[in-house]
Amino acid sequence: xxxxxxxxxxxxxxxxxxxxFEMKLVNPANKRKHTIIVVGxxxxxxxSAASLAELGYNVKCFCYQDSPRRAHSIAAQGGINAxxxxxxxxDSVFRLFxxxxxxxxxxxxxxxxxxxxxxxxxxxxxxxxxxxxxxxEYGGMLANRSFGGAQVSRTFYARGQTxxxxxxxxYQALERQVGLGKVDMHSRHEMLxxxxxxxxxxxxxxxxxxxxxxxxHVGDAVVLATGGYGNVFYLATYAKGANATAIWRAYKRGAAxxxxxxxxxxxxxxxxxxxxxxxxxxxxxxxxxxxxIWVPRKKGDTRPPPQIPDEERDYYLERxxxxxxxxxxRDVASxxxxxxxxxxxxxxxxxxxxxxxxxDAIRRLGESVIGEKYGNLFEMYExxxxxxxxxxxxxxxxxxxxxxxxxWVDYNLMSTIxxxxxxxxxxxxxxxxxxxxxxxxxxxxxxxYFVVPYTLGHYLASTKLEPVGPxxxxxxxxxxxxxxxxxxLLGVHGTRSVDSxxxxxxxxMWEHCGMARxxxxxxxxxxxxxDLREEFWRDVKVLGENEELNQSLEKAGRVADFLELGxxxxxxxxxxxxxxGGHFREEFQTPDGEARRxxxxxxxxxxxxxxxxxxxxxxxxxxxxxxxxxxxxxxYK
Amino acid sequence: xxLRLHVWRQRNAADSGRFVTYPAADISPDMSFLEMLxxxxxxxxxxxxxxxxxxxxxxxxxxxTCGMMIDGQAHGPRRATTACQLHMRTFHDGDEITxxxxxxxxxxxxxxxxxxxxxxxxxxxxxxxITAPTxxxxxxxxxxxxxxxxxxxxxxxxxxxxxxxxxxxxxASAMLFTAAKVSHLGLLPQGQPERYARVRRMxxxxxxxxxxxxxxxxECEAACPKSISVRFIARLNRDYLRAVLTGGGEPARVEGxxx
Numbered sequence: 001x002x003x004x005x006x007x008x009x010x011x012x013x014x015x016x017x018x019x020x021f022e023m024k025l026v027n028p029a030n031k032r033k034h035t036i037i038v039v040g041x042x043x044x045x046x047x048s049a050a051s052l053a054e055l056g057y058n059v060k061c062f063c064y065q066d067s068p069r070r071a072h073s074i075a076a077q078g079g080i081n082a083x084x085x086x087x088x089x090x091d092s093v094f095r096l097f098x099x100x101x102x103x104x105x106x107x108x109x110x111x112x113x114x115x116x117x118x119x120x121x122x123x124x125x126x127x128x129x130x131x132x133x134x135x136x137e138y139g140g141m142l143a144n145r146s147f148g149g150a151q152v153s154r155t156f157y158a159r160g161q162t163x164x165x166x167x168x169x170x171y172q173a174l175e176r177q178v179g180l181g182k183v184d185m186h187s188r189h190e191m192l193x194x195x196x197x198x199x200x201x202x203x204x205x206x207x208x209x210x211x212x213x214x215x216x217h218v219g220d221a222v223v224l225a226t227g228g229y230g231n232v233f234y235l236a237t238y239a240k241g242a243n244a245t246a247i248w249r250a251y252k253r254g255a256a257x258x259x260x261x262x263x264x265x266x267x268x269x270x271x272x273x274x275x276x277x278x279x280x281x282x283x284x285x286x287x288x289x290x291x292x293i294w295v296p297r298k299k300g301d302t303r304p305p306p307q308i309p310d311e312e313r314d315y316y317l318e319r320x321x322x323x324x325x326x327x328x329x330r331d332v333a334s335x336x337x338x339x340x341x342x343x344x345x346x347x348x349x350x351x352x353x354x355x356x357x358x359x360d361a362i363r364r365l366g367e368s369v370i371g372e373k374y375g376n377l378f379e380m381y382e383x384x385x386x387x388x389x390x391x392x393x394x395x396x397x398x399x400x401x402x403x404x405x406x407x408w409v410d411y412n413l414m415s416t417i418x419x420x421x422x423x424x425x426x427x428x429x430x431x432x433x434x435x436x437x438x439x440x441x442x443x444x445x446x447x448x449y450f451v452v453p454y455t456l457g458h459y460l461a462s463t464k465l466e467p468v469g470p471x472x473x474x475x476x477x478x479x480x481x482x483x484x485x486x487x488x489l490l491g492v493h494g495t496r497s498v499d500s501x502x503x504x505x506x507x508x509m510w511e512h513c514g515m516a517r518x519x520x521x522x523x524x525x526x527x528x529x530x531d532l533r534e535e536f537w538r539d540v541k542v543l544g545e546n547e548e549l550n551q552s553l554e555k556a557g558r559v560a561d562f563l564e565l566g567x568x569x570x571x572x573x574x575x576x577x578x579x580x581g582g583h584f585r586e587e588f589q590t591p592d593g594e595a596r597r598x599x600x601x602x603x604x605x606x607x608x609x610x611x612x613x614x615x616x617x618x619x620x621x622x623x624x625x626x627x628x629x630x631x632x633x634x635x636y637k
Numbered sequence: 638x639x640l641r642l643h644v645w646r647q648r649n650a651a652d653s654g655r656f657v658t659y660p661a662a663d664i665s666p667d668m669s670f671l672e673m674l675x676x677x678x679x680x681x682x683x684x685x686x687x688x689x690x691x692x693x694x695x696x697x698x699x700x701x702t703c704g705m706m707i708d709g710q711a712h713g714p715r716r717a718t719t720a721c722q723l724h725m726r727t728f729h730d731g732d733e734i735t736x737x738x739x740x741x742x743x744x745x746x747x748x749x750x751x752x753x754x755x756x757x758x759x760x761x762x763x764x765x766x767i768t769a770p771t772x773x774x775x776x777x778x779x780x781x782x783x784x785x786x787x788x789x790x791x792x793x794x795x796x797x798x799x800x801x802x803x804x805x806x807x808x809a810s811a812m813l814f815t816a817a818k819v820s821h822l823g824l825l826p827q828g829q830p831e832r833y834a835r836v837r838r839m840x841x842x843x844x845x846x847x848x849x850x851x852x853x854x855x856e857c858e859a860a861c862p863k864s865i866s867v868r869f870i871a872r873l874n875r876d877y878l879r880a881v882l883t884g885g886g887e888p889a890r891v892e893g894x895x896x
Contacts, residue, residue: 047771050771051770051771054770054771065694065700065702066692066702066753066754066755067754067755067757067758067798068758069701069758069761069798070694070695070700070701070702070798071700072694072695072700074695074699074700075695075697075699075700084777084778086778122772122774124777125774125775125776125777126769126771126772126774127777128774128777128780128827129767129769129773129774129775129827130766130767130769130827131766131767131769131790131821131822131825131827131828133787133788133790133791133794133821133825134777134787135787136782136783136784136787136788137784138784139781140781140782140783140784141778141781142777142778158791158794159791159795161699161795164699164795164797165791165794168794171761172761172765172766172767173766173769173771175758175761175762175765175766176762176766176768178758178762179762179763179764185758187755187758210747237697239694239695239696239700240693240694240695240696241694273665273667274665274667274668276665276667276668276672276675276676277672278669278671278672278675278696279696279697281696281697282697379717380697380698380722383698383715383718383722383723383724384669384722384724386724386726449771449772450771450772453771497679497682497683499675499679500679541682543682543685543686543687543688544687548648548649548748549649549690549747549748549751551688551690552682552688
């Protein structure tokens, strides 16, 4: 397998312009002869499906939800970055690029990140034109807030529901194309395999989640926009249905999987309350703008927070990182929280929590200003915990939130399977080993609105595709494989529920491959996961049949894939013998406990190639060069 | 705590459906309503019975996927709260709880508590958008939007499309849903060019889907997990009336060109 990044030459600020000119175009009359398959309808999927249809392509779009509007992009709260410099505070495309490369701990591809920063400004324009109700100043201009990992104010937001509003903008553009007959929307459909013909992605096989029908869909190119794989940890801030099946099937058909161990643990989530917990809820990072994070100085101090005087509190982020304070990047904030809790200074039931305190901000700005900024988040917190954050500090703890790893793509966002493009969180490209806040929305929309509509056209214009029908042997083989797998899951008739396996896998992953990892733990996980997988296929209990809405069957297929993916995540974490960003190997740290990179040996992307059932996957390497941002020990002190 | 649930079970759209009673034992007050159903389902699976199908996804009150009638109230007894954000501390030991799907002809039952809400997508496809093809936008600050308009538009745009308004309405009307989108886009300067065409098309699709009419019961606002105000319905009516009386939003007559 060869990893060709296909980065255009020339100075970084000219690469995308040059490439846009050099890419081949599809004649408008020919666009309507092409069918494009888009899987996923979140920010990346909906924006690409709408944009491709506007260009004239016929688009078939798929989502597992009952409506494309429900994709989990909707849950993003805080905001979206853009280098508009509307605040006159020194922002620029180069600074956003620089912050993102540094924030990613120098494990991303410079050219991709630069393009992302360039396109960020177009995204805001596009979304405003669609009617996204961004927050405004009294003069009618767009408002901004600041976010972790940046010292400028470049985050655009719509209350605490930015993801919702951006997604609804993209969804409305998508529905407009549905109304015009250019997009054929298939909701409650799950992609269960990718079909590769003559080495090129030519379609997918789906299961209709209401009737159980297994269906082939033929296209000239496939776009995967199916999000991340964080639910491999079971407890995560992801939607319950979020899964890795589409990207995992593509991996098994030949798409390389890059940096699977780069997972992000978000520092501000509501702590776990018990075994019944089904998911974790994020409290937007924007809260760190006004909230102060602290724990008691003394171990085991169980006094209610208002009774702990200021001098007996440890505002540990402000103490350790005076220049960024509570706004250090997510990986740094998460590890710091784990450290103080491991020291026995955590708060709340179980001792795995820290305070996020708004008392000072409320004194300074008043309750109404705080309410206007964060009201909906405070309400959400109150609903879940029955505590009022206007009166008592919130309790927060880190939780799995995002995966920087994903299918490997080149500069054109095409995977190692020609014709298979991967966008949004599903790819690995822009965030390196750690994503900065408010950058996921930016990447999803940049890929969908402004990158893939160009690069996919270039692929079609420069490729001769043979006509293929659903009766092609490759489709028949994939359909048969999907049907056989469904039958196998229903035929185990074991004793354990799907959820019990998922929960157990999640515990293994969190314990050994979570915020801190080490060789011994990873090796032990690599022993436990195959055993659990074996037990799953021997003892899982999936009731009902295929020809109906069968939620256990849906979950079983997804968990079966997580049981394989989890192993690859641990393997990648074991092989990356350095600490960087969200990947913290305890063996590799600075004397003060910060991540210690090894640029000599690991300044590269690790891309894994599937080698067949029962064979170890092959690790390939794409070296990373840093011409514009020179790697240094990341410091937020 | 221990509860008794009366749950609507219906195999598919063709089945007539019935209530079945299940005990829910050892429920923690910290569980969400859906986590309580998870526990009941795990018990059903252990006994080899088909688990209760219910829609859910984000479980943080924003995706709009979950929704069920809990003791006759859409999303249950707590105001401005989705079923996934409703916690069991709202209930008491020994309570009997009746759980049903949304009941509306335009939302046919798929299975148990799961209904088909694609009618909402079709209302949006009919006109719930601003035509702004990718790449055609001016600078974001080129169009100043008064803060009050932006804030009010955001109040309307907060709709999550869950369908509680329809389920709560004695007429199964989708006016609050449609009005929220009409208002969100109609309040912004960007939304003006299509304002009247939008309201006409969306209302016409809403009628075609078989939703009932609004007779001002305001149950929709009471049930809405995002507290969307019925004042947006008044706004829709105003825009609709103006569109009909003035011919606003009708397609322009195309005159033959000279060339």
